[in-house]
Amino acid sequence: MDASRDSNALSDGGSERATAESVRTEQAARQQARSGTSSARSTTAMLLAPGTIWMLLFLVVPMLMMVYVSFWTQKTFSIEPTLTVQSWVAFFSSETYFAALLRTIKIWLIVLATTFALGYPTALFIGLFIKNKTLQTIVLVLCVVPFWTSFLIRVLAWRPMLGKEGAVNIVLEKLGLISEPIEVLLFTEFSVVVGMTQIYVVFMVGPIAFMLSRIDPSLIEAARDLGAGTWRIFRTIIFPLSLPGVVVGAIFVSVMVLGEFATSAALSGRKVNLLGNIIVTQVGSLKWAFAAVVGVILTAVMAVVIAALLRFVDLRKEL
Amino acid sequence: MTAVLELKNVTKRFGGEVALDRLSIALEANEYISLLGPSGSGKSTLLRIIAGFEKPDAGDVLLEGRSLAQVPAYRRGIGFVSQGFALFPHLSVFENVAFGLRNREDDPLRDGAALRRRVDEMLGLVGLADLGDRGTDQISGGQKQRVALARTLVADPKIILLDEPLGALDANLRTRMRVELRRIRQQLGITFVHVTGNEDEALAMGDRVAVLDRGRLAQISDPDSVYNRPESARVAKFLNCYNMFEGRCDGDGVFQTSGASLSCSPDGAGPGMYCVRFDKIKVTPAPAASQAAGTGIQATFITSEYSGPRITYFFRGPGEKVLEVEYHLSHQRPEEFSVGDEYWLSWLPDEALVYFQ
Incomplete structure (x- = not known):
C-alpha cells in the first residue's frame, strides 16, 4: 500500500x-x-x-x-621451407606415434581422476572442516612443502619406493602379504601414474580448498534446517559451489600432465612414451618438422580439453 | 493456549562465558514473539539451540511436549531464517524455495507437479509470484528476505525463527516488511520468534515481548506492559526511553540521588534505581517553577533532535547526567529553549518507577 x-x-x-x-x-x-x-x-x-x-x-x-x-620438409639433419604434409602423414601412419597420442590421453584421464579422488577429500578437510583460517593456511603450506625439493628428486624418489627391492615390496613381504616382490610397480604405466599423481595433486587441492572455504557456513545450516541430511547437502550445495575450484584444478593438472615428459622418462624406463617424450626425442635428433607436428597436436588437444572444462562453469562469474 | 515450544532450564556456555543461564520460556501456538536483548544477551544462541545448531549444556527443549535433545536439526520441523538470508547462490528463486521439499530426508516430495504447485503458492503468498526464474543475485534485499521466508514456510514448520530479519534491510523497506511479516504469520497461523536488538521493532511486532538479559529471561509480557511497567531496571534500560537515577530511598517517599531529592511512592526502601520515561516529563523555565504539581530536577538545556512526529530535548542535570525529554508533536508544537539556560524538569511521582536491588 x-x-x-x-x-x-x-x-x-x-x-x-x-x-x-x-x-x-x-x-x-x-x-x-x-x-x-x-x-x-x-x-x-x-x-x-x-x-x-x-x-x-x-x-x-x-x-x-x-x-x-610442421609443414616444412625434413632432411636428415636440417629442415627446408618447402611445404609438405610428409611429417603429418608420418605421424598418423605410424602406429607408435598414434599410440603415444592415445596413451597420453589415457594417462591424462587417469591422473585427472586420481588427483581428483585424492585431492577433493583433502580439500574438503582443509576448506570446510578446518574452521581456523590460520590453521587452514598452515595445512595448505604443508601441502606445498614437497615443492621445496627439486622436481627430479621428487620423481626419482619413487624408484627406491616402488622398485623390486623397494620400500613397498619390503614392507608387504615383511607383513607376509606377498611371498615374492611385485615387479610391475616400477617402470610401468602404474609408476608413471603414481609419480604424476603425487606431484600434481596439490594443484587440485588448492583451488578446490579455496572455493570450499568461501562457502558461507550459514548456507549449510540453512540446508540442514530445511531437512537435508549430510550427503544431500554435499550433493546439492557443497559440491556445486566447489565446482569452479574443481574446474580450475582440472585445468592446472591437465595442462601439466598433457605436456609431461620427465616423470614418464624417469619412472617408466623409457617404456611409456608420451607426446612430450616424442617431442624431446625428435628435437634431440634435430627432427624439427616432426617435433612441430607433435607440438601442434598437443596444443590442439589441450585447447579442446580447456574449452570443454570451461563449458562447465562460467569462471568469470565465479571468481 | 497450549505451549508449542518449551525451554526448561537451558544452559549454554562458550568457553568460560555463560551465554544462557538456566533459561525457561514457553512459546504458545499461533503467536508472534519478539525476543529483545542487547548484543551478548544470548538471544542468537537461544535461537540456534531451538533450531538444533547448538546443543545445550544442560536443560531441555520440548516441541509439543516431545524432547528435542536427540532430534537433529534437519528433523525438527523448525524453520530458521538467518540474518544474511543464506540463499543458495547457485539456485534460482524457485529452486531455493523448492529445496526443502525436494531434499529433505523425511518424505521428500518427488512429484514435480505437486512441487511446482506448492512452491508457486508460497511465492504468491510472499508476493514473488513472477520472480521464480530469477537468480538470487537478480533480486533486491527485500525480495531476498521474502525468498528466505518462503523457503522456510513451504515445509509447513510449526515455528519460524527469525534472526534479526530486518537488520539487513534499509529503513523504508523495514517498515514495509514489519507489516508483511505480521500478515504472513496471521495467514498461516504459526508461531514466529523474532529476534531483535531494536526495542521499537520488538514492541511493534510482538504479540508478546520477551526480554533477555545476560542469558536469562528478564521479562515476558505484552508490549504495553513491557513498555509501561518494565519488571526491572535493566529492562527499563534496554527500552531506551527512561531517564534513570541511581540512589537510595529510606521508605519515606523521598528518593535521594546525587544532587537531587525526588518524590516517589512511599513503599519500599534501600538502594535502587529511579526511572522516569522521556515523554512523562514537563519542561518549565527554572525560576518560575511551580513545584506544586509533582517532583522534578533542575537541568541545563543542551540541544534537541527533531524526528517528525516527536522531538527529543537533551538536558544536563546534576552530576553531568544527560537527561532526555520527549514531546509528541501531534499535541504540542516544539518549544524553543535556549542553550545553556536552566530549566525545571517535572513529572508526577506516580509516573516514576523505582526498582530496589
Missing part, C-alpha cells in the same frame, strides 16, 4: 521534472561523447598496446610459426 502511494506521489509531481532533467543530461553526455571520442579511443589503444604486442610476439607468432614449421 505504502509503495503504491509513494510511486503515485512521485509520478504526480516529479515525473515531468525528472523527464526534463534526463533529457538535459542525455544531451550533455552526447556532446561530451562527440568531442571526447577520438581522444578516448587513442587512450584505449595506447593502454591496450603493450599487452597486445606482447601476446602477439610471444604467443601468437610462435604458435603460427610452429604450425608453419
Whole structure:
C-alpha cells in the first residue's frame, strides 16, 4: 500500500521534472561523447598496446610459426621451407606415434581422476572442516612443502619406493602379504601414474580448498534446517559451489600432465612414451618438422580439453 | 493456549562465558514473539539451540511436549531464517524455495507437479509470484528476505525463527516488511520468534515481548506492559526511553540521588534505581517553577533532535547526567529553549518507577 502511494506521489509531481532533467543530461553526455571520442579511443589503444604486442610476439607468432614449421620438409639433419604434409602423414601412419597420442590421453584421464579422488577429500578437510583460517593456511603450506625439493628428486624418489627391492615390496613381504616382490610397480604405466599423481595433486587441492572455504557456513545450516541430511547437502550445495575450484584444478593438472615428459622418462624406463617424450626425442635428433607436428597436436588437444572444462562453469562469474 | 515450544532450564556456555543461564520460556501456538536483548544477551544462541545448531549444556527443549535433545536439526520441523538470508547462490528463486521439499530426508516430495504447485503458492503468498526464474543475485534485499521466508514456510514448520530479519534491510523497506511479516504469520497461523536488538521493532511486532538479559529471561509480557511497567531496571534500560537515577530511598517517599531529592511512592526502601520515561516529563523555565504539581530536577538545556512526529530535548542535570525529554508533536508544537539556560524538569511521582536491588 505504502509503495503504491509513494510511486503515485512521485509520478504526480516529479515525473515531468525528472523527464526534463534526463533529457538535459542525455544531451550533455552526447556532446561530451562527440568531442571526447577520438581522444578516448587513442587512450584505449595506447593502454591496450603493450599487452597486445606482447601476446602477439610471444604467443601468437610462435604458435603460427610452429604450425608453419610442421609443414616444412625434413632432411636428415636440417629442415627446408618447402611445404609438405610428409611429417603429418608420418605421424598418423605410424602406429607408435598414434599410440603415444592415445596413451597420453589415457594417462591424462587417469591422473585427472586420481588427483581428483585424492585431492577433493583433502580439500574438503582443509576448506570446510578446518574452521581456523590460520590453521587452514598452515595445512595448505604443508601441502606445498614437497615443492621445496627439486622436481627430479621428487620423481626419482619413487624408484627406491616402488622398485623390486623397494620400500613397498619390503614392507608387504615383511607383513607376509606377498611371498615374492611385485615387479610391475616400477617402470610401468602404474609408476608413471603414481609419480604424476603425487606431484600434481596439490594443484587440485588448492583451488578446490579455496572455493570450499568461501562457502558461507550459514548456507549449510540453512540446508540442514530445511531437512537435508549430510550427503544431500554435499550433493546439492557443497559440491556445486566447489565446482569452479574443481574446474580450475582440472585445468592446472591437465595442462601439466598433457605436456609431461620427465616423470614418464624417469619412472617408466623409457617404456611409456608420451607426446612430450616424442617431442624431446625428435628435437634431440634435430627432427624439427616432426617435433612441430607433435607440438601442434598437443596444443590442439589441450585447447579442446580447456574449452570443454570451461563449458562447465562460467569462471568469470565465479571468481 | 497450549505451549508449542518449551525451554526448561537451558544452559549454554562458550568457553568460560555463560551465554544462557538456566533459561525457561514457553512459546504458545499461533503467536508472534519478539525476543529483545542487547548484543551478548544470548538471544542468537537461544535461537540456534531451538533450531538444533547448538546443543545445550544442560536443560531441555520440548516441541509439543516431545524432547528435542536427540532430534537433529534437519528433523525438527523448525524453520530458521538467518540474518544474511543464506540463499543458495547457485539456485534460482524457485529452486531455493523448492529445496526443502525436494531434499529433505523425511518424505521428500518427488512429484514435480505437486512441487511446482506448492512452491508457486508460497511465492504468491510472499508476493514473488513472477520472480521464480530469477537468480538470487537478480533480486533486491527485500525480495531476498521474502525468498528466505518462503523457503522456510513451504515445509509447513510449526515455528519460524527469525534472526534479526530486518537488520539487513534499509529503513523504508523495514517498515514495509514489519507489516508483511505480521500478515504472513496471521495467514498461516504459526508461531514466529523474532529476534531483535531494536526495542521499537520488538514492541511493534510482538504479540508478546520477551526480554533477555545476560542469558536469562528478564521479562515476558505484552508490549504495553513491557513498555509501561518494565519488571526491572535493566529492562527499563534496554527500552531506551527512561531517564534513570541511581540512589537510595529510606521508605519515606523521598528518593535521594546525587544532587537531587525526588518524590516517589512511599513503599519500599534501600538502594535502587529511579526511572522516569522521556515523554512523562514537563519542561518549565527554572525560576518560575511551580513545584506544586509533582517532583522534578533542575537541568541545563543542551540541544534537541527533531524526528517528525516527536522531538527529543537533551538536558544536563546534576552530576553531568544527560537527561532526555520527549514531546509528541501531534499535541504540542516544539518549544524553543535556549542553550545553556536552566530549566525545571517535572513529572508526577506516580509516573516514576523505582526498582530496589
